[in-house]
Amino acid sequence: MADLRIEKLAQVLVDYSLQIREGDLFRIRGEITAEPLIREVYRLAVRRGAFPFVDISQPTLGEIFAKEAPEASLDWVSPIDRFKVEQMTADLVIIADANTQQYAGVDPARLARVQKARRPISQRWMERSSGEDPEIRWCATLLPTNALAQDARMSLADYERFVYHAMLLDTPDPVQEWRSVSERQKRWAERLGQHDEIRVVAEDTDIRFRTKDRHWVSADGLRNFPDGEVFTGPLEESVNGHIRYTFPTVFGGREAEDVRLWFENGVVVRWEAQRGREMLSELLDMDDGARRLGEFAIGTNYSVPTFTKNILFDEKIGGTCHLALGSSIPETGGVNESALHWDMVCDLRDGGSITADGETIHENGQWKI
Numbered sequence: 581m582a583d584l585r586i587e588k589l590a591q592v593l594v595d596y597s598l599q600i601r602e603g604d605l606f607r608i609r610g611e612i613t614a615e616p617l618i619r620e621v622y623r624l625a626v627r628r629g630a631f632p633f634v635d636i637s638q639p640t641l642g643e644i645f646a647k648e649a650p651e652a653s654l655d656w657v658s659p660i661d662r663f664k665v666e667q668m669t670a671d672l673v674i675i676a677d678a679n680t681q682q683y684a685g686v687d688p689a690r691l692a693r694v695q696k697a698r699r700p701i702s703q704r705w706m707e708r709s710s711g712e713d714p715e716i717r718w719c720a721t722l723l724p725t726n727a728l729a730q731d732a733r734m735s736l737a738d739y740e741r742f743v744y745h746a747m748l749l750d751t752p753d754p755v756q757e758w759r760s761v762s763e764r765q766k767r768w769a770e771r772l773g774q775h776d777e778i779r780v781v782a783e784d785t786d787i788r789f790r791t792k793d794r795h796w797v798s799a800d801g802l803r804n805f806p807d808g809e810v811f812t813g814p815l816e817e818s819v820n821g822h823i824r825y826t827f828p829t830v831f832g833g834r835e836a837e838d839v840r841l842w843f844e845n846g847v848v849v850r851w852e853a854q855r856g857r858e859m860l861s862e863l864l865d866m867d868d869g870a871r872r873l874g875e876f877a878i879g880t881n882y883s884v885p886t887f888t889k890n891i892l893f894d895e896k897i898g899g900t901c902h903l904a905l906g907s908s909i910p911e912t913g914g915v916n917e918s919a920l921h922w923d924m925v926c927d928l929r930d931g932g933s934i935t936a937d938g939e940t941i942h943e944n945g946q947w948k949i
Contacts, residue, residue, distance in 0.1 A: 583616065585740070585744050585749055586616050586617050586620055586723070587620055588749050588754065589617065589620075589721070589723075589744070589747065589749060589805075590617060590620035590621045590623075590624055591624060592747075592749070592754050592755060592758075592801075592805070593621060593672065593719060593721060593805060594621060594624040594625060594628065595624075595755070596754075596755045596758060596801065596802075597719040597721075597801055597802050597803070597805050598670050598672060598717050598718070598719050598802075599717060600624070600625050600628045600630050600670060601628060601629070601630065602628060602629030602630065603629065603630065603631070603669075604625070604628075604630035604631065604632075604669045604670045605630075605631050605633070605667055605668050605669050605670070606625050606630045606631065606632040606633070606668065606669070606670040606671075606672070607632075607633055607634075607635060607664065607668045607670070607671045607672070608621055608622060608625075608632055608633070608634050608635070608672045608674070609634070609635040609636075609637065609671075609672070609673055609674065610635075610636070610637065610673065610674030610675070610676050610723075611636070611637050611638070611639065611674075611676050611677065611678055612636055612638070612678075613676040613677070613678045613723070613725050614674040614675075614676035614723050616723065617674055617676070617721075617723045618634060618674065621672060622634065630670070639677075639678070639679065639682040639683075640682070642682075642683070643682055643683055643685075643686060645694075646683065646686045646687075646690050646691055646694055647685075647686055647687075647690070654690060654693045654694050654697060655693070655697045656697065657697050657698055657700070657701060661698075661701055662700075662701060662704075665701055665704050665705050665708065666704070666708075668716055669715065669716060669717065670716065670717045670718065671705075671709070671716055671717075671718040671719075672718070672719055672720075672721070673718075673719070673720040673721070674720075674721055674722070674723055675720065675721070675722040675723070675728075675890070675892060676722065676723040676724075676725050676728075677725060677727045677728055678725060678727055679727055680727050680728065680730075680731050680830070680833060680889075681833045682833050683832040683833035683834070684832075684833040684834055686832065686833075688832065688834060688858070688859045688862040688863070689862050691832045692862055692863060692866045692919075692920075695866070695919045695920070696866060696867060696919040698919070699918075699919040702907075702919070703907075703917070706907070706909070706910055707910065710909070710910040710911045711910075711911060717802075718803060719802065719803055719804065719805055720803070720804050720805070720892060721804070721805040721806075721892075722743060722890070722892055722893075724736060724739050724740045724743050728888075728890060731888065731889040731890065732886075732888035732889060732890070734888075739888075742886075742888070743806075743893075745883055746806040746881060746883045746884045746893060746896075747805060747806040748761075748806070748883065758800060758801040758807075761800050761801065761807075761808065761880075762798065762800035762801070764880075765798035765799070765800055765808075765810055765880060766798050766800075768798070768810050768878075768880075768947065768949065769796040769797065769798045769810045770796075771941070771949050772791075772796045772810065772812070772936060772941070773795070773796045775791070775936035775937045775939070776790050776791060776792040776936075776937055777789070777790050777791075777936070777937055777938075778790070778791055778814075778876065778934065778935070778936055779934070779935045780823070780901060780903075780926070780928075780932070780933075780934050781932065781933050781934075781935075782824075782826075782926055782927070782928055782931065782932035782933075783824065783930075783931065783932075784822070784824035784840065785821075785822065785823045785824050785926060785932075786821050786822060787819065787820070787821035787822060787823045787843065787903070788819075788820060788821055789814035789815065789818045789819040789820070789873070789876065790814065790815045790818035791812050791813075791814060791815065791876075792815065793913065794812045794813050794814070794815065794912055794913045794914065795812065795911060795912050795913050796810055796811070796812045796912075797810065797811050797812065797909070797911055797912060798810050799811065799877075804892060804896070806881060806883075806884070806892075806893070806896060807881065807896060808879060808880040808881025808883075808884070808896040808898065809877045809878060809879050809880055809881075809895060809896055809902075810877065810878050810880065811875055811876060811877030811878070811909070811912065812875070812876055812877075812912045812913075812914075813873075813874060813875060813876075813908040813909060813912035813913055813914020813915075813916070814846075814873050814875075814876050814914070815846075816846050816872050816873075816908075816914070816915065816916050817845050817846040818845075818846060819843045819845075819846045819872070819873050820843055820844060820845065820846075821842075821843060822840065822841065822842045822843070823840070823841055823843075823903060823926060824838070824839075824840045824926070825838075825839045825840070825841075825924040825925060825926055826900075826925060826926050826927035827887045827894060827924075827925050827927070828855075828889065829891075829922070829923075829924045829925070830889055830891070831859065831863065831922060834856060834859050835855065835856055836853045836855060836856030836857070836859055836860050837853060837854050837855040837856060838852075838853060838854035838855070839851070839852070839853045839856075839860060839924055840852040840853070841905075843873075846872050846873070847871050847872060848864060848871040848872075848905070851864060863905075863920055863922060864905070866906075866918065866919055866920050867917075867918050867919055867920070868918075869906060869907065869916045869917045869918030869920070870905060870906050870918045870919075870920040871905070872905070872906075872916045872918075873903055873904065873905060873916070874904050874905065874906050874907045874908040874909065874914055874916045874918065874921060875902075875903070875904035875908065875909055875912070875914070875921070875923070876901065876902075876903050876904075877895065877901060877902050877903075877904075877923075878900075878901050878934065878942065879895060879896045879897045879898055879899065879900040879901065879902070879925075880896070880898055881896040881897065881898050882898030882899070883898075884896050884897045884898065885897070885898075887925075891923050891925075894925050895923050895925055897925065897927075898945065899927070899928055899929040899944075899945025899946065900925050900926060900927050900928055900929070900945070901925070901926050901928060901934065902923045902924060902925045902926065903924065903926070904921055904922055904923045904924070905918075905920060905921075905922045905924075906918035906919070906920030906921040906922055907919070907920065907921045927945075928942065928944070928945050929944060929945030930944065930945075931944065932944065932945065
C-alpha cells in the first residue's frame, strides 16, 4: 500500500506544480530510491493523457565516469540528452539520495569540467523553461531517504514529518494553501520591483547591488516543491561589499563551511572558507561567469525553520537570503553566463536587515512591507 502522503504529494505535483495535460512528453528523473513517488506521479500522468518517460540515475556510474574517464572524455556530452531537452514539455526532478557523499572522493576540477561540458544543454534547458509561457514546465522536489535524514541529523520518521510539513501537505487543502502563498509573495515581488538599490547587512556582511529594470520572480510551488522565495538577478557589475554565508554549503558531495566573499564591481576578488577553500577556488575558476552573482533571493517559507544541508529546503528558510554565484536565471533579465549556479544561504533572523533604496523592507527575518 502506498504512503498516503506520497499519493498526496504526487497529486499536488501533477495538478498544481506541473499542470500535466494531455499530450505532454513528460520526463520524470531520479534515483531508484525515488521509485515510490515516480510510480504515483507516472500513474497520474498517464491518467491525464500525458506520455511520461523515466530517467533512473545511478550515481555510482557517474562517480566512475568522473574518476576514471580519460581527460578528453570529460568534455563529451550525450546526443541523447541533447535530443531530450529539445523534445520534452514537462520535467520533474526527484531528489532521493541514497548517499549524499557519492562524489566526495572525486577531484573537484574533474567534476567542474564535467559540469562545464554540459553547459550547452543546461543553457538550452533554461531557454526552453523560462519566460511567461515556457516550452518546458518543470519542478524539483524531494522524497525523504535515510541518507537525507542523516544529513539533517534526524530520524527518518522525523525527517518525513519535517519535509511534508514544509510542503504544507499536512493542511486540509495543500493546493489552496500554495495559492495563498502565491498571492502573498506576488505582492512582495511587485513592491521590490519598484526599487533599485538593495543592501543586505548582517554579521560580517554588508553588500549592496542594483536591480533596476530586472524582474522579481515569486517562487510559489510551481518550480520547486516545497517552495517559498522571491528572487531576481542583480545588475552584473553593480555588486560591491562582502558577505559571510551562515550555513555550510554542499556541491558535488563536498562541503564548504564559513564561506566569505568580497566583491568589487560585480566580481569576487577575495574569498575565504574555514573548510573547503580548495573546492571554492576550483569552482570560482570554472569560467568567467563563476565569480559573479547570478541571483539574489529572500527565503519566505516559515514552515522550514532549520538548516538540513539540502538547498531545496535551506534556501527557502523564512528569514534568510541567498546570493548565488554563476548563471543568471533568464526570466529575471540577468545576463551572466556560467556552468555554475551555486546557492549559499545567509541567515538574517538575528539582527539582519534588507533595505531597498534606503527603506527597510526586511528586518530580523520578518517582512516590513
